[in-house]
Amino acid sequence: MRTAKISDAVVRRLPLYLRILDQLAVHEGPDASLSSQELGERAGVSPALVRKDLAWFGEFGKQGVGYDVQYLRTALRKILHLDKEIRIALAGVGNLGLALARYHRRRYLSEPEFHLHIVALFDNDPAKWGEEIDGVPITPMSQMPEMVRRLGIRMGIITVPAEAAQEVANQMVRSGVRLILNFAPATLSLPEHVHVATADLSVELQRLSYYLDEDEASPVPH
Amino acid sequence: MRTAKISDAVVRRLPLYLRILDQLAVHEGPDASLSSQELGERAGVSPALVRKDLAWFGEFGKQGVGYDVQYLRTALRKILHLDKEIRIALAGVGNLGLALARYHRRRYLSEPEFHLHIVALFDNDPAKWGEEIDGVPITPMSQMPEMVRRLGIRMGIITVPAEAAQEVANQMVRSGVRLILNFAPATLSLPEHVHVATADLSVELQRLSYYLDEDEASPVPH
DNA sequence: TAGATTGTTAATCGATTAACAATC
């Protein structure tokens, strides 16, 4: 793929487009198509932006018709590398980690085309070692390098407390993981070649609460 | 507050600044100060941007010195409305919802200055009704309008399956909630005056997986 | 063919950075 250097803003929208196509692929017939107008509406972006985003990767549409749902869906899955299994390690099997592990594992087992696969769970609490969550055993953090190599793990999810997050991230990177989804309320500092996505729930709630007193007086129809 | 109309990009960074100040307030003395340079480094943004972001809300710094940690922290908490209790409803008490509810409730109980408070849990499964999670009972969705009014709920968290998300969001808005954090893999369409933050875990993972095959050949020191 | 919609270029808009006078 000759992708010059696609901006992060573009990449961020691709999964949204894909999700819409996934839904249409189920609900509509096999040769449904949709315009950039329709896709934009459902994704909450302008039609021009949809066309520009997709054009970075090739010519997927037909003038006067739009985009073939199945074809574009397959293309996006390939672009996002979602056409093959992606193996994931999760570190920190507390409340949140446990819930995420179960949630994902079930999706993996029930949706044949869902290829994000949590194959290893790590925790520093010896009391948890050996315990299995839906068939995946909990392992000491120290075994991460070996497990990553052996199982071909490419992605890490961090659900440890904030204080431990940086150290766990370092351990992941040392083990060869370059893609990290961080749930801990901490800003990680990592080498440039590592991509970090943040999913900090408190930050999102705090951001929302900024808008609390906005426009409180205006009439609300109901 | 005479806030002209602060851009979303700015608001998004405020909680990051606040988190750093929270940490410093604990670890440093009570009259520590820090420069836009230091704050920027820790937050991962440029010093100029830190100064510009803060300047939207007032003059918090001293030339030649920087920002007083306590003072700026208090100011940011006020700007984000985090100085008073914010009551939250959570809809969908499955794996994820349960974990989030527990996680937040414990933070609320253990940190005296953490004012985000989940006070109601909703679910459509009659088998769950009446069950209590850390003291908060699970209630039928139909009681949402009354509960929101009675308990002064201002924010909603959605952790129901994707198919139910839009309907639950509508119900929240009808009940008077204007701030929604959505964990369901669905794009919600809601009135303009409602603010929605998205925390879609699969989307984040899919976004990361775009970078999978990047630069695989380059040498990694270890 | 006529109508619709793409892919793409140019114009606009907004956000970030650079630079510096003011001042602690």
Add this chain to the structure above:
DNA sequence: TAGATTGTTAATCGATTAACAATC
């Protein structure tokens, strides 16, 4: 005072939108 760092303006950069020729 001299050094450091703010608040702010002007310059730059990048992302989105508008517009339209190409074409299904």
